[in-house]
Amino acid sequence: MPRQMQERRVAVIGAGPRGTSFLERLLAAVEHAPGEAAETALRILVIDPAPHGPGRVWNPRQSPLYLMNTPANFPTAAPAGDTQVRLPASSVSRSFAQWREGHAGEATASPVRSDSFEPPVFHGVDHGGQDSDYPTRAAYGQYLSWLHAEVCAALQRHSGITVEHIQAEVTGLRRGQTGYELTLDSDGENDDAPRLRAEQVVLALGHIPAGLNETGEHFSSVAAELGLHYQPPAIPTEVDYHALPAGENVLVRGMGLNFFDLMVQASVGRGGVFHEHPDRPAGQRLEYLATGDEPHLVAGSRRGTPYRAKSTALTTAPGFAPVGVTLHHLSAEAVAAAERRHDVLDFSAHLWPLIQRDVLRTYYRTLERIAPELFGAEFLTALDVLLADAHLGEAVLQARGHRLLREHAPGVLWFDIRSLGRPFGGLTFDSAEQYQQHMETYLEDDAVTSAAGTQSPVKMAIGALHLARMEVKALISQGRVSQSSQIGEIEGWFESLVEGLASGPPLQRIEELAALTRAGVVEFLGPEPIFDVDRETGRFTAESPSVAAPAYQARWLLEAMMPANRVQLSRSPLVAGLLRSGLARPRELVDASGAPRAGKGFDVTSLPHRLIPADDAAEEIYVLGLQLSSVQWGTAIAAEAGGDPESSARSLADADAAARAVLAGPGSGIEGDSSLTESPDRD
Incomplete structure (x- = not known):
């Protein structure tokens, strides 16, 4: 190292999956640009109170009852497969499935208390290591721990690079005289530690504590006043489920992924x-x-x-959808044509009609394949003609679709994907018992369609919806969708529709829920439930306006959801301080009325994403992950192995751009999608 070379410090705040991906991308940048790396003296400060590698969410010591929401062949924290064409691999780049293949014993080990229970095995789910199974989160945490350790060791083998944990x-x-000053709180273990200095900072914070909304604050204060128990939104591993009382009602708000953990x-x-x-x-x-x-x-x-x-x-294959699902109408050509005509894409006007047509095309082609006797010989041709008419609005398309079915398939119903998201919308039930019976049937039917795989028109149609979501995510990240339709339409209704249909648990969880429903352990309230407090009885209450039944009462109310991903609600001292000092600001979006609205995430530059402070000065603070939610839609837990860096592997592209900018040094001015380059030829 030349004597005149000064050491440059880079602080990576957050050592979970995003921080680990950044370090792996930095290693790749160093390995593919050895001349540039040789001129760089870097001290990398990796800072996180949680285990480095898995972070809080993927701690390997958590209960093996918690499963991932994707099969083993999906997630990765480093480029794998086709992703490496545009994001060159590092010497230690492995996907979860690749790592598990060589670490099967470690992946199935359970470093938890002996009184934990293994999840049941059925329906061909092989927890021993098939790529199609849904592994434990602890196993994924072991992978992240391994990758983090390997990356850091490889970085330190390069002259001039030091990694400090x-x-x-x-x-x-805060800004210092040169670069930034970081204040640490190490829970009393290192009270005398001086403030750290760094010329560049990478924020890879992941899930952070958040304040409650008005309803949550009300429930919290009432619980304290009346001696009730209110569990606000939280990461499942940080909730004491053992405290829930045996045999008592526990009101649960939310039936997303956290509900299945509960x-x-x-x-x-x-x-x-x-x-x-x-x-x-x-289902049974x-x-x-x-x-x-x-x-x-x-x-x-x-x-x-x-x-x-x-x-x-x-x-x-990339896309994480059933085999055989393709997008015919939501094509790159159709989207580009809409942009040429309208300048900016509006979701309801330009994208949803294409998505709906792909959903319908997939549903009826699947149904005709498995039950051709239901259709006349010319049905598919007539359907293609109908769907090709881009001038038909949703209502007219539905009316003509009904007419087409009457002519060619009189025994077949029109498929409405929006109604599928609210299966009991408009219905009423005479008793709580009647609603439970409907729910048992609903769960069993969902299990049947999931088990049918490519033989299920419903699940294939949902697969098309999911593929369309991935395309919309890419368009939003590229800044091609209007802000007003992001707020009013995508966040307003499309997000909840696609999450409820396409982001659910593995089939195992629905089978388990159906069994728990039959056993009376789980009961359902009904649509649009109202959660409240009855001061006369001193209890929380819950009821559905669609079910004719007395309100349930309980001493416990639990929010089965994650903390709000909104920087202005954050209770993280770091995030709150950044906003308060003006070093960061929320991204401002404009709704359909033209009124400004604070977005969920930070205001950042284009790729590589850097904080834009209140004074608009250029910052060397790079942002990865959840706090990018104002410029990206969705908070995927991991990149897809072999996925497109502009959609399902976007988090790796973000990390790659930040890493290359950091390696180039402060003020390098690397902007745009320059990180998405072709990799050199490899043997």
Whole structure:
């Protein structure tokens, strides 16, 4: 190292998946630009109070009852497969599936208390290591721990690069005389530590504490006043489910992915057992044997139902959708043509009509394939002609679709994907018992369609919806969708529709929920539930206006959801301090009325994403992950192995751009999508 070379410090705040991806991309940049790296003296400060690599969410010591929401062949924190064409691999780049293949014993080990219970195995789910299974989160945490350690070791083998791990929380960040000063809170372990200095900072914060909305604040204060128990939104591993009272009602708000974690902890986590009946049809294959120690979960959500299960027919090809699903109408050519005519894309006007047509095309082609006797010989041709008419609005398309079915398939109903998201919309129920019966049927039907895989028109149509979502995500990241339609339409209704239909749990969880419903451990409120407090009885209450039944009462109310991903609600001292000092600001969006609205995430530059402070000065603070939610839609837990860097592997492209900018040094001015380059030829 030349004597005159000064050491440059880079602070990576957050050592979970995003921070680990940044370090892996930095390693790749160093390995592919050895001349540039040789001229760089870097001290990399990796700072996180949680385990470095997995972070809080993927801690390898968590209960093995918690499953990932994707099969093993999907997630990665480093480029793999086709992704490496545009994001060159580092010497240690591995996907989760690639790592697990060589670390099977480690991946199936359970470094948890001996009183934990293993999840049941059925429907071909092989927790021993098939790529199509849904592994434990602890196993993914082991992968992240391995990748983080390997990347840091490889970085330190390069002359002039030092990696220092600091187990502490960064509570403050401010401009210094040169670069930035970081304040640490290490829980009393290192009270005398001086402030750290860094010329560049990478924010890879992940999930951070958030304040409550008005309703949550009300429930929290009432609980304290009346001696009730209110559990606000939280990461599941940080909730004490053992405190839930056996045999008592526990009101649950939300039936997304966190609900399934609660459900399994309140059943198998209390010693209960699922007994398998493989000879029974899907949806009825499990019987729950209770211990009597379970709480009685009374759950509600706006749609009245939990997220639908994923199809069992997932492909290993990019897209994470059933085999055979393609987008015919939402094509690059159609989107480009809409932009030429209208300058900026409006979701409802220009994108949703194309998405709806692909959903319909997929549904009826699948149904005709598995039941051709239902259709006349010319049906598919006539359907293609109908869907090709881009001038038909949604209402007219539906009316003509009904007419087409009457002519060619009189026994077939019109498929409405929006109604599928609210299956009980407009219906009323005479009793709570009647609603439970409908829910049992609903869950069993969902299990049947998931198990059918490519033979299910419904799940194939949902697969088309999911592929369309990935395209919309890419368009939003590229700044091609109007802000007003992002706020009013995508966030307003499309997000909840696609999340409820396409982002659900593995089939195993729906089978378990159906069994728990039959056993009376879980009960459902009904659509649009109202959660409240009855001061006369001193209890929380919950009821649905669609179900003729007395309100449920309980001492416990639990929010089955993650903390709000909105920087202005953050209770992180670091994020709050950045906003307060003006070093960061929320991104401002404009709604359909022209009124400005603070977005969920930080205001950042184009790729590589850097904070834009209140004074508009150029900052060397790079942002990765959840706090980019104002310029990206969706908060995927991981990149897709082999995925497109502009859509399903976007988090790796973000990390790659930040890493190359950091390696180039402060003020390098690297902007735009320059990170998405062709990799050099490899053997």
